Amino acid sequence: MVDQLPQTVSILRVKKETPLIRTYVMDRSFVFSPGQFVMVWIPGTDEIPMALSSEKTITVQKAGDATNTLFSFGPGDKLGVRGPFGNGFTKGEKVLAIAGGVGAAPLLPLAREDCVMTLLLGARTEAELLFVDQLDECTDVLIATDDGSLGVEGYVTALMDELNLGAYDRISVCGPEMMMRAVLTRVEEKGIAHKTEFSLHRYMKCGVGICGSCCIDPSGLRVCRDGPVFPGDLLLKSEFGHYMRDASGRKKDI
């Protein structure tokens, strides 16, 4: 083992994906499994967790301080990267992927690995759908938008009802927590929660399983190290969909 100081990378290119989402291409590749994340150091601001959307890209949604600063960065600017960390998605033969918003980021590399039969993609409106073209190239994409501007009107859960879920051996989900909780409720009703897995977002400080800021109730599991991908049945009776913690450790509602 060697020192795991952040690796310095340069931004090669920035791609505008949606009004609020950009992809940053780095000058270095990381060996990773889809679903794993890196801790991205934006010098002078903060360090935040980001899924790898490919071996050399992260795909970032503007959310607050750190991501705002990142949005001001362009080619040649430097980032520090620790990782990849976490477990990633379990590989399956026939996977159904369900993505909401920027949640498509960790699912794109999974789809590219050729195991995803179908991918349900949701967003508020057409302009906010992420990776439509790239996903279309490698899997069967079904779309839902809240306003019906593309695909089915409504939530991705609506798309689920049209599928024969029994045909899939795994269901992999990443998106806003309310959307993921809705998916979990649906699969629980159908008795297939054990076949599902969810990539969680929790506030993270260390990223390596030591500080405790990302632990979930009641298992005490660490999202950064034991996750971020957890089996659906483990999340059934948990804080998931109900509350999370902020930087100080206080609970806040989802």
Next chain:
Amino acid sequence: MVDQLPQTVSILRVKKETPLIRTYVMDRSFVFSPGQFVMVWIPGTDEIPMALSSEKTITVQKAGDATNTLFSFGPGDKLGVRGPFGNGFTKGEKVLAIAGGVGAAPLLPLAREDCVMTLLLGARTEAELLFVDQLDECTDVLIATDDGSLGVEGYVTALMDELNLGAYDRISVCGPEMMMRAVLTRVEEKGIAHKTEFSLHRYMKCGVGICGSCCIDPSGLRVCRDGPVFPGDLLLKSEFGHYMRDASGRKKDI
């Protein structure tokens, strides 16, 4: 690499070899090459370098504080051992070994490896000859004593003159420095210094090549790490046989 703290060993048995030399059998074996040494910690007293006379023995001549204390130790008493350290003797096909006094200690395991054709063994008097029986078992032993009480009367160098030194591909020497210097002078005269090697004794503190207390002039080589076995030609124009240094680093004559 792990912490190299001294290993604690227990003395199983003590064997009186000569009036001033004892062999200590330890309850642990060390993987070593003949000529390598260990740093032996005699608790409360000091830590001193000792050649391994077999994988689980050291053979000690009473010399001063530390060895005196060691002579008071018996079965069950504990020692700390760091090492083995140093380079050991070069293996050859047909080796002539030359031992003086306790210098037979590192040469016994070499003889046991079956490459020593002839061994010249010297001491002041018959009672002080070390390992006569053990050496007899595995090689051809020729003896010299200063007082002629056994074997040839005089120094081991006298025995050399009776041999065809050209028949050996290596000559390995360990003994009092004056005796070793005499051997070096003899082999230099015969132009075969490059075929010889000498195991040096120098004052040692660290044993691992960092403190500098065992360095020899003019090469600055470390007896503990670059040695203790050095080729004869390297020693020709050196302090060898002339002076060494004490614990403070001051020169003292041999």
Next chain:
Amino acid sequence: MVSIRPGPVTVGGVALDNHLLLAAGILGTTASSLSRVLLSGAGGVVTKSIGPHPKDGHAGPCLVVLEKGILNAMGLPNPSKEFVDEITSLAKKPVIVSIFGSNPDEFALVGSWFAGKVAGIELNLSCPHAEGYGSAIGTDPALVEACTRAVSKSGIATWVKLTPNVTDITAIGKAAERGGARAIVAINTIKAMRISTGMKCPVLGNRYGGLSGSAVFPIAVRCVYELYETCKIPIIGCGGVATADNVVEMMMAGASAVEIGSAVYHDVKVFETIQADLYRKDGLTPEEIIGCAHG
């Protein structure tokens, strides 16, 4: 290997299930993570340090894993008083709450929230990277004594955790003892820094941080040994403990129990692992081991 005979353990007024405690700030923010560590074999757990006001902590990076240690500057993030509710579910467990403040009154206030609700309180007078807290106070014997007394006078078992970033740690240990501490915990992290040569600036958001893990073990052993020669109250050894033999070594230096933090990085079940190696029915009694390397 030296092993220990299992049996009841009471240190500094707190009954523990064994000699191994979780150190403050490691998986210590939620009741469920503390409970997970207890279930995996810790004899007791120390919580994240709780202060008078909620704090988000320093900007990231907050932690980097080094070859033989961990460098961190979390900046004492904590939920403050909300933590009282958090740990009600652990009421009967060997839980020690770590607290901090910037003066004796703040220590007394935070301590009072937990009185009667936890097995003991550990004063963080030692965090090397939080302005106005931790070692900013913990290097001054008079302040250490005053803060300790402010909490200990309530009668709760009070432990004081010391910083090694001082010229003479025994002077601080004696101050804690005078203030009524029931035990001394040594050591907190050592002030340290790494610089990203690629970025040309310190790696941690706070620039300065604290070093923990195997790298500091020889320094922690030295501190415990020095404290054992000068203080009468029990010492809890902390810093780089990662194996059963490390535990024995700390105890021989003078520790009555140990806290373990960074080793959780390599093995979240480190308590289970160490316990299995450490205890044997035919082992030595703790009394035979504690401090036996002296004299």
Next chain:
Amino acid sequence: MVSIRPGPVTVGGVALDNHLLLAAGILGTTASSLSRVLLSGAGGVVTKSIGPHPKDGHAGPCLVVLEKGILNAMGLPNPSKEFVDEITSLAKKPVIVSIFGSNPDEFALVGSWFAGKVAGIELNLSCPHAEGYGSAIGTDPALVEACTRAVSKSGIATWVKLTPNVTDITAIGKAAERGGARAIVAINTIKAMRISTGMKCPVLGNRYGGLSGSAVFPIAVRCVYELYETCKIPIIGCGGVATADNVVEMMMAGASAVEIGSAVYHDVKVFETIQADLYRKDGLTPEEIIGCAHG
């Protein structure tokens, strides 16, 4: 990797062949070992610390190699005045003699033996395991200032080597500066101990020793960084440097040159190795690197 443009180096009044010096007490007892290290690429060498009287040093064990560091308590063995003759053969070389004493007069005396015979003198005010010497004096700013002045007033380039075993290393750095030091060397070893659990006693003959090597690198970087923020004279970084990137990191923290000791254990040609990695014709100038991690 950041690399440095080769060129003449002068630090603290001493002209060096490059930025890499051999640290005191490593292969520093004889002219021939110092010469060997110079030939293998060191830009300068610091000798073993020389005192007013010959000393044999502590009883063994004097040194143990740990996984990520070295623990030693040599006890300042030295030939005293005989060392003047020892190093006459190195007269024109970048040799700095490390000296120690128990008071300003002793420092002045030992310093005077070497005046005009060496490129500079480094005051060991920092060895953590020699009663009455080293850090016994080096933790007191007034004594540091007085010892420094006692040597520097002769006009010889005087460097002062600091101990990290203090609450505030910058106070000691400023004292050295006031005393006329031309450079500060930071750090000496950190007071530490290991216990043999098999033997039930401390491993080192002197019980206490000093920790060096990779384990202390983050602490050394922090000390250099702190000193750079407070002192005006150049700093020579020391402690755990083992690679070219470590050298760059020390320089970014504020070091104008570095000393290397423990890394010699792994590679006696470490100076050659680092030099090959560190210098490039198209590298940055030292001025662009030194202290660039500040502000």
